[in-house]
Amino acid sequence: MLYDALIGPFTEFEFMRRALAAVIALSLAGAPIGVFLMLRRMSLVGDAMAHAILPGAAVGFLLSGLNLFAMTAGGLIAGFAVAILAGVVARSTGLKEDASLATFYLASLALGVTIVSIKGTNIDLLHVLFGNILAMDDQTLLVVAFNATVTLLVLAVIYRPLVIESVDPLFLRTVSRAGGPAHLAFLALVVINLVNGFQALGTLLAVGLMILPAGIARFWSRDLTAMISIAVVAAAVSGYAGLVLSFQTRVPSGPAIILVATIIYIASVLFGRVGGVVRQMFPGRHLEA
Amino acid sequence: MAALHFHNVTLGYDRHPAVHHLSGEVARGALVAVIGPNGAGKSTLLRGIVGILRPLDGSIHLGGLDSRDVAYLPQSAEIDRSFPISVFDFVGTGLWRGTGLFGGIGKAARDKILRAIASVGLNGFENRPIGTLSGGQMQRVLFARVVLQDASLIVLDEPFNAIDSKTTTDLLALVKHWHGEGRTVLAALHDMEMVRSHFTETLVLARGPVAWGPTAEVLTPENLLVAMRMCEAFDDSAAACAADDASSQAA
Numbered sequence: 364m365l366y367d368a369l370i371g372p373f374t375e376f377e378f379m380r381r382a383l384a385a386v387i388a389l390s391l392a393g394a395p396i397g398v399f400l401m402l403r404r405m406s407l408v409g410d411a412m413a414h415a416i417l418p419g420a421a422v423g424f425l426l427s428g429l430n431l432f433a434m435t436a437g438g439l440i441a442g443f444a445v446a447i448l449a450g451v452v453a454r455s456t457g458l459k460e461d462a463s464l465a466t467f468y469l470a471s472l473a474l475g476v477t478i479v480s481i482k483g484t485n486i487d488l489l490h491v492l493f494g495n496i497l498a499m500d501d502q503t504l505l506v507v508a509f510n511a512t513v514t515l516l517v518l519a520v521i522y523r524p525l526v527i528e529s530v531d532p533l534f535l536r537t538v539s540r541a542g543g544p545a546h547l548a549f550l551a552l553v554v555i556n557l558v559n560g561f562q563a564l565g566t567l568l569a570v571g572l573m574i575l576p577a578g579i580a581r582f583w584s585r586d587l588t589a590m591i592s593i594a595v596v597a598a599a600v601s602g603y604a605g606l607v608l609s610f611q612t613r614v615p616s617g618p619a620i621i622l623v624a625t626i627i628y629i630a631s632v633l634f635g636r637v638g639g640v641v642r643q644m645f646p647g648r649h650l651e652a
Numbered sequence: 653m654a655a656l657h658f659h660n661v662t663l664g665y666d667r668h669p670a671v672h673h674l675s676g677e678v679a680r681g682a683l684v685a686v687i688g689p690n691g692a693g694k695s696t697l698l699r700g701i702v703g704i705l706r707p708l709d710g711s712i713h714l715g716g717l718d719s720r721d722v723a724y725l726p727q728s729a730e731i732d733r734s735f736p737i738s739v740f741d742f743v744g745t746g747l748w749r750g751t752g753l754f755g756g757i758g759k760a761a762r763d764k765i766l767r768a769i770a771s772v773g774l775n776g777f778e779n780r781p782i783g784t785l786s787g788g789q790m791q792r793v794l795f796a797r798v799v800l801q802d803a804s805l806i807v808l809d810e811p812f813n814a815i816d817s818k819t820t821t822d823l824l825a826l827v828k829h830w831h832g833e834g835r836t837v838l839a840a841l842h843d844m845e846m847v848r849s850h851f852t853e854t855l856v857l858a859r860g861p862v863a864w865g866p867t868a869e870v871l872t873p874e875n876l877l878v879a880m881r882m883c884e885a886f887d888d889s890a891a892a893c894a895a896d897d898a899s900s901q902a903a
Binding site: 402520523524526527529530531532533534536537538539541584585586587590 | 702703704719720722724726729730731732735736737738742745748749752753754781782783797801
């Protein structure tokens with residue numbers, strides 16, 4: 364029955380409830396960050412950073428096994444290091460930031476996989492690469508919820524300068540010194556949310572729950588607040604539907620969530636109110652003025 | 653009381669001067685046109701005034717003003733027009749000095765924003781995303797933000813470039829209104845007729861100051877010819893400048 368398919372898994376199994384709580388926390392914090400990444404044309408930066416946290420998490424794994432605190436700490440350190448290094452390389456040499464980030468993330472991915480392979484099994488490697496939201500324990504859930512709360516609080520603090528810096532950086536520079544710190548705080552939030560997503564979706568897909576909902580939102584609104592709300596809802600719906608799909612079909616949970624988000628994304632590209640393909644093909648008759 | 657005091661200011665990039673040994677004062681409430689050929693250092697001077705560029709030498713004093721008392725309209729604003737923000741919100745950022753990070757936008761502030769938008773003739777555009785505006789409308793929006801900034805020193809870098817005559821007339825009226833309110837206004841301009849008929853004071857710049865004073869006295873064919881002859885390129889092998897303070901006092 365429909366109830367059994369859609370709600371049953373969550374009333375019946377605790378791990379499904381935890382996974383649902385985690386995915387909602389991830390959506391609340393990650394989707395707004397994703398919207399800003401997209402608007403600041405940093406989507407691929409997010410992707411590169413996601414890979415960059417892998418060696419840190421892998422070292423944490425090497426030292427203490429599948430201990431999520433160690434892996435989170437390692438991931439945070441590696442993420443910040445790469446963010447700062449890539450920025451320094453781009454600013455002090457002529458190399459464009461995307462090129463230097465590409466270098467960093469490829470190197471990080473290779474290094475991370477190597478480190479995990481030294482100690483772990485293929486199962487561990489799969490876990491690190493694709494996450495396993497269904498295996499989440501209470502402690503991990505608390506970490507995820509804590510990070511999400513911190514993200515929302517910090518975002519509230521830097522929201523105004525972040526928006527102005529995105530639209531008109533020169534203006535912000537003439538009225539305030541908040542631009543630089545806001546940008547750095549934003550990068551820190553990106554890293555924190557990647558580490559957060561890493562627990563659930565693994566290093567390869569962590570950025571998916573940030574960028575895909577942002578892309579979806581772009582096709583439905585021209586207003587920033589509305590875009591953020593749509594992105595959060597899209598992320599949560601993808602998370603929920605992905606969990607159900609995973610439960611019913613044995614598709615791994617991480618890929619299931621991202622696949623659902625992808626389906627919503629494709630539907631938005633086709634039917635979106637703002638710049639969707641169908642809208643562009645059949646725009647209706649032109650207006651009077 | 654001077655609103656701006658230049659003390660032997662040299663501004664430039666990579667040690668090459670773009671504004672060379674400028675000294676002088678701008679009186680409070682003055683309406684000053686800065687003219688000169690392309691590459692004369694007009695934009696550089698304005699960037700120095702608003703504090704984006706640090707002088708290579710000498711100093712600029714803002715007569716006790718905080719840098720927030722300065723409103724700056726750059727020549728080519730680095731504005732991301734695709735960002736989803738409405739005209740209302742964008743103009744509202746001009747209230748930063750009052751609201752800062754967290755200050756609320758209450759009823760009074762909303763009215764202020766609406767009045768500023770109306771003052772540049774954009775009633776009805778409040779909810780339009782800035783990406784849908786024409787070049788002239790965007791310039792009006794930027795002027796509205798300057799209105800909201802309520803600054804005592806207003807610095808405009810070639811504000812009427814690529815703007816049609818109707819919009820220019822409207823915005824010029826706004827500039828004169830600011831002048832009437834006792835604000836100090838500096839504008840880099842190319843239209844000599846406009847300078848002659850609307851600006852009381854003129855600085856002719858050609859890297860170094862060529863002339864500075866009442867527009868009628870300064871805007872002579874001789875001065876303009878001198879300015880035009882200025883060599884634009886930097887000399888890569890130039891020696892360090894040895895000129896002392898007295899070399900080119902223009903004021």
